[in-house]
Amino acid sequence: MRLYFEVARRSFQRHLTYRVATLAGLFTNAVFGIFFSSVYRAFYQDGERGVVADFTLPEILTFVWIGQSLLMLVYLWNWWEVADSIRTGDVVSDLMKPMDFQLYWLSRDLGRASCHWLTRFVPTFAMGALLFDLAWPGTISTWLAFFISVNLAILVSFGWRFLLNLSAFWLLDVRGINTIAVLVLNFFSGLLVPIAFFPGWLRTVAEWLPFRAIVMVPVEVFLGQRTPQSALLIQAFWVVALRLLGQVVLNAAVRKLVVQGG
Amino acid sequence: MITARGLSKSYWVARHRRGALGAMRSLVDRSGREVRAVRDISFDVAAGEIVGYVGPNGAGKSTTIKMLTGILVPTAGEATVAGYVPWNQRKSLASKIGVVFGQRTQLWWDLPLIESLELLRFVYRVPVDRFQANLTEMRSLLDLDPFLETPVRQLSLGQRMRGDLAAAVLHEPPLLYLDEPTIGLDVVAKARVREFLARINRERGVTILLTTHDLADVEHLCRRMIIIDRGRLLYDGSVEALRQRHGSHRTLVVDLEAGATIDGFVRDGVELVRADGPRRWLRFDREAVSAASLISSVVARAPVVDVAIEEPAIEDIIRGIYEGGLRAEPAVSE
Structure with a gap:
C-alpha cells in the first residue's frame, strides 16, 4: 500500500506545480458560475417564481456553484493520461512493473483530486458563496455526507475515465470518443441542467446511467433532497461496477497487447 | 541468463479497405496479411556478457526485446530469462530485469528527477539501506547531482537518459535490456552512456543486451554481436571477426x-x-x-x-553478408 500512497503524494505534488492553469481555471469557473447564476435568476424572476421542479432560487444557485466547483475535482472532461501513455508506448514500462496497473492510476487520480480539493473546489465554492445567496445545509452530518459523496463521485468518475482511456488500446485516435463523452457527461451528470428538470422518460434514462453519481447525487445530498444512505448505495454500486468492468477490459487490452504488440 | 530457442513472432495485419462500405466489409471479412517480425531466432547470453543486438530499422530488434521482457508472447519458440519464462511470469521477472527504451521514459515529466527515482524503492520493495547505497553510487557514476532536483521536462536528452539509466538499475537487476540507448544523443552524452554501461558490467557483473543501429556503441562495448535483418538471424559471433570479414x-x-x-x-x-x-x-x-x-x-x-x-554503416555490412563479400558493392550509401 505504501507504493500507492507514494504515487498519490507525487501526483498531488505534480498538480500543485500548475499554478497558471489553476488561476485560468478558477477564472473560467467564476465566469460560467456568474453566467449561469444570472440566467437562473432571470428565470426565477429573482425568486418570485418560488419552486421549480423542487428547486428554489437559492437551491438552484447552489447547484450551479457546486457544479462549477466539482468540474475539475471529478475531472469531468478531457482526461487522457492513460491513453497518452498507450499512444506513446510509455505504458509498457508501467505494465512491466510489479504493481496493479489500475490501482496505480487510481492513486495518481486521488493525489490529483486531493490537490484539486484545495486549489479548485474550495476557492470556486467560496466565490459562489460570497457573490450569491446559497442554500446551506442545516447540520454537520449533511456536510459530512456531502464530503463522502464527493469522494465517491471522484471514484465513479475515475472508473469511467479509466474505461474510456483503455479504448486507446484499440483506437488510433480518441478524439471522436472524447467529443461524445463530453456531450454525454455534460448532460447526464446533471452539470448543465438538474436531472429533475428533464422530461420524465429522459429522467429515467439518466437514472440508469452512472453519470448522475458524479455531479447530481452530491448536489442532492448537499441540498437534503436525497438521503445519504441512498446516495451511498448508488455511488458505491457504480464504484464497484466500474472498477470490475475496468479490470475486465484491462485484461482484454493486455491480452491484445501481448499477442498483437499493440 | 538468456536462452532463446526458435523465437518467432508474426502479426496479422488486417486489410484496410477504403470508405465506409469498405470499413464495414473489414468487420466481417478478416482477410489480411501476416507480417513475420521475428523468425526462428535462437541464441544464448551468459551471465556477465554484453551483447550487441544489431540491425536496421524494422529488423525485429524491439520485438525480440519485448518478448524477452514478457510484454509480448511469441507465436512460436521458447525462452527463459533469469530462470523465468518471460511471458508467463512477467511480474516475477520484473525485479530481475532493468529496461531502458531510448525513445521513451519512465520518469515523471513534471517532477524533480529524484522523485521518480525514490518511487522505485516502493515499486520494487528494495530495503531502504540497499536503495540509498545504490542511489548514492548512481549519483556519482552518472553525475546526477547537478539536476537531481530539476523537473524532468527541463532536462536535456542526455541528462534524461542518465536519469532513465539510473531508474533501470536501482533495484539491482542482474540483467539490463537497452533499446537504442544512445539514439539522438550527442557525442559526449553517448560516450558517457557507454562508459556507464561498461562500468556496471565490469563492477556489478550486470548482463547487458543492447539493441542499436549505431555500430560505434557495439565497438565500444561488446565483444559479441548478433545481427538480424527482416526478422532473421544473420550473424552471431565476435565483433572483431565480423569486421575482419566484412567491415x-x-x-x-x-x-x-x-x-x-x-x-x-x-x-x-x-x-x-x-x-x-x-x-x-x-x-x-x-x-x-x-x-x-x-x-x-x-x-x-x-x-x-x-x-x-x-x-561502413551497419546496412553496408549486412548487405555485405548477403552478398558474401563487399568488393562488388559501393561502400557509400546515400
Whole structure:
C-alpha cells in the first residue's frame, strides 16, 4: 500500500506545480458560475417564481456553484493520461512493473483530486458563496455526507475515465470518443441542467446511467433532497461496477497487447 | 541468463479497405496479411556478457526485446530469462530485469528527477539501506547531482537518459535490456552512456543486451554481436571477426577545389567509387592503406578543400553478408 500512497503524494505534488492553469481555471469557473447564476435568476424572476421542479432560487444557485466547483475535482472532461501513455508506448514500462496497473492510476487520480480539493473546489465554492445567496445545509452530518459523496463521485468518475482511456488500446485516435463523452457527461451528470428538470422518460434514462453519481447525487445530498444512505448505495454500486468492468477490459487490452504488440 | 530457442513472432495485419462500405466489409471479412517480425531466432547470453543486438530499422530488434521482457508472447519458440519464462511470469521477472527504451521514459515529466527515482524503492520493495547505497553510487557514476532536483521536462536528452539509466538499475537487476540507448544523443552524452554501461558490467557483473543501429556503441562495448535483418538471424559471433570479414573498408570523401581533378589517380587497395561535382569517394582497405597516407597522396595530386572518412554503416555490412563479400558493392550509401 505504501507504493500507492507514494504515487498519490507525487501526483498531488505534480498538480500543485500548475499554478497558471489553476488561476485560468478558477477564472473560467467564476465566469460560467456568474453566467449561469444570472440566467437562473432571470428565470426565477429573482425568486418570485418560488419552486421549480423542487428547486428554489437559492437551491438552484447552489447547484450551479457546486457544479462549477466539482468540474475539475471529478475531472469531468478531457482526461487522457492513460491513453497518452498507450499512444506513446510509455505504458509498457508501467505494465512491466510489479504493481496493479489500475490501482496505480487510481492513486495518481486521488493525489490529483486531493490537490484539486484545495486549489479548485474550495476557492470556486467560496466565490459562489460570497457573490450569491446559497442554500446551506442545516447540520454537520449533511456536510459530512456531502464530503463522502464527493469522494465517491471522484471514484465513479475515475472508473469511467479509466474505461474510456483503455479504448486507446484499440483506437488510433480518441478524439471522436472524447467529443461524445463530453456531450454525454455534460448532460447526464446533471452539470448543465438538474436531472429533475428533464422530461420524465429522459429522467429515467439518466437514472440508469452512472453519470448522475458524479455531479447530481452530491448536489442532492448537499441540498437534503436525497438521503445519504441512498446516495451511498448508488455511488458505491457504480464504484464497484466500474472498477470490475475496468479490470475486465484491462485484461482484454493486455491480452491484445501481448499477442498483437499493440 | 538468456536462452532463446526458435523465437518467432508474426502479426496479422488486417486489410484496410477504403470508405465506409469498405470499413464495414473489414468487420466481417478478416482477410489480411501476416507480417513475420521475428523468425526462428535462437541464441544464448551468459551471465556477465554484453551483447550487441544489431540491425536496421524494422529488423525485429524491439520485438525480440519485448518478448524477452514478457510484454509480448511469441507465436512460436521458447525462452527463459533469469530462470523465468518471460511471458508467463512477467511480474516475477520484473525485479530481475532493468529496461531502458531510448525513445521513451519512465520518469515523471513534471517532477524533480529524484522523485521518480525514490518511487522505485516502493515499486520494487528494495530495503531502504540497499536503495540509498545504490542511489548514492548512481549519483556519482552518472553525475546526477547537478539536476537531481530539476523537473524532468527541463532536462536535456542526455541528462534524461542518465536519469532513465539510473531508474533501470536501482533495484539491482542482474540483467539490463537497452533499446537504442544512445539514439539522438550527442557525442559526449553517448560516450558517457557507454562508459556507464561498461562500468556496471565490469563492477556489478550486470548482463547487458543492447539493441542499436549505431555500430560505434557495439565497438565500444561488446565483444559479441548478433545481427538480424527482416526478422532473421544473420550473424552471431565476435565483433572483431565480423569486421575482419566484412567491415575492413572505409571511404575517404574529398572535396576538391573548383576545377581541380584527381582523374587517373591509382593506388593499390584504393578505388574511386563515386564522383559528384567536386566531391570524390575513395574506398580503401584499412589493412592495406592508412588514412593519413591516402590523404597526403591525394593532397599531393590536387588542391583539396575538405576531407571526411566514413565508416561502413551497419546496412553496408549486412548487405555485405548477403552478398558474401563487399568488393562488388559501393561502400557509400546515400
